[in-house]
Amino acid sequence: MTFNVLVQAIISGILVGGVYALIGIGLTIIFGVMRVINFAHGELMMVGMYMTYFLFTLAGIDPFVSIVITIPLMFIFGGILQKVFINRIIGTLPQNQILLTIGLGLIMSNSIMLAFTSDYKILTTSYSSASVSIAGISVSEPLTISFLITAVITAVLYWFLMKTDMGQAMRATSQDREAAQLMGINVQRMSILAFGLGASLAGTAGALISPTYYIFPQVGSAFTLKAFVIVVLGGMGSVIGATLGGIIIGVVESVGAVTISSDWKDVLVFTIFLLVLLVKPSGLMGKSRM
Amino acid sequence: MKSFSLTASDTRGFSAPALVIGVAILAALFLFPSFVQSPYVLHMMILLFLSTIMGESWNIIGGYTGQYSVGHAAYFGAGAYGTLILLQKWEIAPWFGMWVGIAVALVLALVIGSICFRLRGPYFVLASIAVAEIVRLTVLNTPTVTNGAEGILLTDIPPFKIGATVITDFVSKVPFYYISLVLALLTIAVTWLVQHSKLGYCIQAIREDQDAAHSLGISLSFYKNVALAISATLTSLAGSFYAIYIKFIDPTTVLALDLSVQIVLIAIIGGIGTIYGPVVGSLVLVPLSEALRSNVIAQGLINSGIVREDSGIGIFLKEHLAHAHVLIYGILVVIVILFMPDGVLGFVKKMTKKSGTGD
Numbered sequence: 346m347t348f349n350v351l352v353q354a355i356i357s358g359i360l361v362g363g364v365y366a367l368i369g370i371g372l373t374i375i376f377g378v379m380r381v382i383n384f385a386h387g388e389l390m391m392v393g394m395y396m397t398y399f400l401f402t403l404a405g406i407d408p409f410v411s412i413v414i415t416i417p418l419m420f421i422f423g424g425i426l427q428k429v430f431i432n433r434i435i436g437t438l439p440q441n442q443i444l445l446t447i448g449l450g451l452i453m454s455n456s457i458m459l460a461f462t463s464d465y466k467i468l469t470t471s472y473s474s475a476s477v478s479i480a481g482i483s484v485s486e487p488l489t490i491s492f493l494i495t496a497v498i499t500a501v502l503y504w505f506l507m508k509t510d511m512g513q514a515m516r517a518t519s520q521d522r523e524a525a526q527l528m529g530i531n532v533q534r535m536s537i538l539a540f541g542l543g544a545s546l547a548g549t550a551g552a553l554i555s556p557t558y559y560i561f562p563q564v565g566s567a568f569t570l571k572a573f574v575i576v577v578l579g580g581m582g583s584v585i586g587a588t589l590g591g592i593i594i595g596v597v598e599s600v601g602a603v604t605i606s607s608d609w610k611d612v613l614v615f616t617i618f619l620l621v622l623l624v625k626p627s628g629l630m631g632k633s634r635m
Numbered sequence: 636m637k638s639f640s641l642t643a644s645d646t647r648g649f650s651a652p653a654l655v656i657g658v659a660i661l662a663a664l665f666l667f668p669s670f671v672q673s674p675y676v677l678h679m680m681i682l683l684f685l686s687t688i689m690g691e692s693w694n695i696i697g698g699y700t701g702q703y704s705v706g707h708a709a710y711f712g713a714g715a716y717g718t719l720i721l722l723q724k725w726e727i728a729p730w731f732g733m734w735v736g737i738a739v740a741l742v743l744a745l746v747i748g749s750i751c752f753r754l755r756g757p758y759f760v761l762a763s764i765a766v767a768e769i770v771r772l773t774v775l776n777t778p779t780v781t782n783g784a785e786g787i788l789l790t791d792i793p794p795f796k797i798g799a800t801v802i803t804d805f806v807s808k809v810p811f812y813y814i815s816l817v818l819a820l821l822t823i824a825v826t827w828l829v830q831h832s833k834l835g836y837c838i839q840a841i842r843e844d845q846d847a848a849h850s851l852g853i854s855l856s857f858y859k860n861v862a863l864a865i866s867a868t869l870t871s872l873a874g875s876f877y878a879i880y881i882k883f884i885d886p887t888t889v890l891a892l893d894l895s896v897q898i899v900l901i902a903i904i905g906g907i908g909t910i911y912g913p914v915v916g917s918l919v920l921v922p923l924s925e926a927l928r929s930n931v932i933a934q935g936l937i938n939s940g941i942v943r944e945d946s947g948i949g950i951f952l953k954e955h956l957a958h959a960h961v962l963i964y965g966i967l968v969v970i971v972i973l974f975m976p977d978g979v980l981g982f983v984k985k986m987t988k989k990s991g992t993g994d
Contacts, residue, residue: 382757433973439756440703444903445972447896451965459962566892570768573761608776615765615772622754622762 353482354603355596360488362595363495364550368568369575369587370502371546377519377582378539379435381442385426385450386547386572387565393419393548394564395457397555398468408468409490412552416545423544424537431540432533450565458562466560473556491553498549499588502542506584515539519582574618580628589629664816668809677808681880683921684815685873690901690913691822692869695829697899698907700862701842703760706747706767707898710867712890713740714874716774719787719884728793733875740871741864743770748860755845764892771890786885789878811880818876822869826910829865838862842908870898893961900964904971906978915980920964927960 368390375383383389393415400411430449434442475486506512517525518535526532550568558564575594579586594614601610621628668677689711697703717736721727727735743766751762774781781787792805805811829835837858840848849855878884888894905916926932937949975982 382760430969430973440701440760441972441976443703443705443757443760444899444968448965448968448972451896451961452969455962455965459956570764570892574765577758577761609772612769612772612776615769618765619750619762619769622758622765623750626754626758 349481350603351600353484354599356482356484357488358596358599359592360485360492360595361599362592363492364553364591365571365575365595366588366591367495367498367546367550367553368572369579369591370499370584371543371550372572373576373579373582373584373587374515374519374539374546375543376576377584378515379427379431379536380522381431381435382439382446382573383431383540383543384443384446384569385453385565386543387567387569388450388453389419389423389544389547389565390551390568391457391560391562391565392422392453393551394555394558394560395461396548397552398466398560401468401470401555408470408552408556409494412494412549415548415552419545419548420541422548424541426544427537427540432536435536450569454562454565461562463562468555468560470556485557487556494549494553498546502546503584511538571614574614577618577626577628578621580630583628583630586628586630661820665813668812674808677812679921679925681808681811681815682925683917684812684819685877685880686901686917686921687819687914688815688822688873688876689870689898690905690916691819691826692866692873693898694902694907694909694913695826695838695869696859696862696866698902698909698912699829699835699842700838700859702752702859702863703899704747704751704763704863704866705760705892705895705899706763706765707866707870708890708892708894709743709747709767709770710740710870711874711877711894711898712770712774712884712886713743713867714871714876715878715884715889716781716787716874717871718875719789719878720780722792722879723787723789726793729875729879733872736871736875737868740867740874744863744867745860748856748863752856752859752863764895767890767895768892771886774890775886781886784885784887786883786888787878789882792879805879811876815876815880818872823910823914825865825869829862830910834858834861839908897961897964900968902978904967904978906980906982909978909980912978912980915983916978919967919979923963923967924960927956927963930956932956 368386371389372383372386375381375386396415396418397408397411400406400414401408406414426449430445431442434445470487472486472490476483477486477489478484504512506516514525514530515535515538517528517530518532518539522532525535571594575590576587577590578593579588579590594617597614597617598610601613605613667680671677689707693704693707714733714736717739718729718732721732721735722729747763747766750766751759754762775783777783778785794805829838837848837853840851840853841855841858845855874889877889881888901916901920902913903916904919905914906912936952971978977985
């Protein structure tokens with residue numbers, strides 16, 4: 346294995362890791378604000394993928410442009426899910442929350458399967474397999490664009506959480522729900538906002554990878570697991586942790602695929618996950634929340 | 636958590652009518668194949684028993700100990716693969732192979748227990764999923780031993796002999812019916828024994844409050860591991876039975892996360908931490924998903940005139956409803972979590988109690 350191959354693996358790992366980070370940030374915000382572990386997170390991403398697919402095939406909207414439509418739609422969808430279902434189980438046993446979101450995920454993936462069959466759909470754009478070559482290292486074009494979009498979205502999100510009143514209210518809720526409530530923060534609204542935000546981030550991630558990934562109803566569960574690995578690695582509830590975790594997992598997968606084999610890369614990821622749970626369950630950024 | 640103590644006292648002594656009904660049901664179940672020869676009906680009963688075995692075994696660790704393992708497919712797969720690999724490659728009969736399956740499942744349980752039981756709540760759930768996924772990927776990626784994604788197809792089962800007399804040659808479904816019935820009764824009996832033993836009281840104390848249980852001198856890791864070992868053994872038996880009965884296994888059917896989730900749902904939908912919860916869950920889930928799978932529901936909607944067969948919806952339902960039988964699991968679990976926290980069994984008990992006091 347040459348040095349170039351390794352560098353290329355690291356770069357494409359970072360690019361994919363950006364999208365992983367987006368999925369992880371959504372999950373971590375939901376956990377931070379509501380203490381609910383969302384097992385339907387990958388399914389939300391899958392819904393985003395289907396939205397992007399149909400916007401592209403029916404209306405001819407480019408997947409990277411369509412996020413302008415996907416983000417608000419997924420926000421509303423997430424808000425409704427929170428209001429109708431998740432809100433009823435906040436503060437109950439974690440097991441019940443897990444099972445409820447597993448149930449919602451099953452409903453989402455199977456409804457999509459019922460409506461559009463389980464056939465693999467492929468979204469082929471003019472640039473799907475295009476790549477640019479810089480100093481002998483070829484970089485996938487759609488992955489690069491999606492990484493740039495991810496970076497912009499993450500930056501906007503940081504600004505929102507750190508600088509705006511609403512963002513501060515959200516951070517306060519995630520630090521201490523009851524104290525935040527005493528301070529006059531509408532925690533109900535924060536929960537809807539958090540789930541809406543989480544859903545739209547997952548949907549965006551779905552939109553961003555749809556030019557380079559197969560689209561099928563069961564695609565979600567693999568990403569749900571990946572999202573957990575990322576969030577636990579970074580520290581539950583930490584946005585910076587999820588960003589770091591996403592990129593680390595992206596690089597581990599991609600380097601693992603070239604150094605060991607692509608069949609075993611997921612085993613590697615899960616082993617790291619177990620090690621983190623055993624050695625440092627609070628994750629890399631466990632102390633600081635958001 | 637009140638209902639748990641209620642059910643415990645309900646089953647401590649058997650009242651005379653309950654005993655009569657119990658014996659009558661048992662007799663009916665054992666005589667069933669002499670009256671009903673339809674392979675389809677027998678198949679449904681076998682699926683019902685299999686589902687009961689899986690639900691009851693999960694119930695011991697999930698329902699009684701409160702450790703929600705969402706990785707039980709690993710033990711099921713250990714039983715299924717252990718049995719079939721030995722049978723297909725070395726021609727070792729399944730009634731020996733299943734012990735190897737159990738041994739593998741126990742080793743797995745020990746490893747999983749030592750890693751995961753240090754973690755609590757959601758972390759435990761995530762760790763159990765991760766270990767099961769590692770097992771699935773390992774089986775998938777070692778095709779020399781396990782045939783990988785292709786799976787293992789069982790070509791023939793050796794007849795079961797004692798001495799020189801052939802007890803059964805496994806041609807019809809009847810032997811499978813009795814094996815699964817006995818296994819289901821065995822798991823129910825084990826659950827009953829566990830509930831009424833010291834082990835049962837300790838694991839239920841752990842479920843209610845780990846720290847309080849620990850402060851009373853209950854060894855958390857010992858009792859959790861014992862409960863998991865019992866649960867893993869029974870789940871592995873279910874896996875061995877499944878492999879021999881269905882005669883085909885691959886990582887997607889016996890090791891996937893979907894299976895782990897379905898095992899949990901059997902107990903959740905029926906009612907966790909009760910002896911008959913998983914039985915009720917199976918009675919609800921197996922017929923429902925089978926009705927969807929075999930298109931009875933789509934056909935029923937058409938026959939009853941609600942949907943016209945040649946209309947767009949009719950054609951659509953006939954073609955697709957059969958593929959969406961898992962949808963019913965999703966809808967049921969959402970309903971159960973939101974409206975019936977003690978499962979269908981707990982819900983029915985509450986309803987009958989209400990109407991009883993109303994009279």
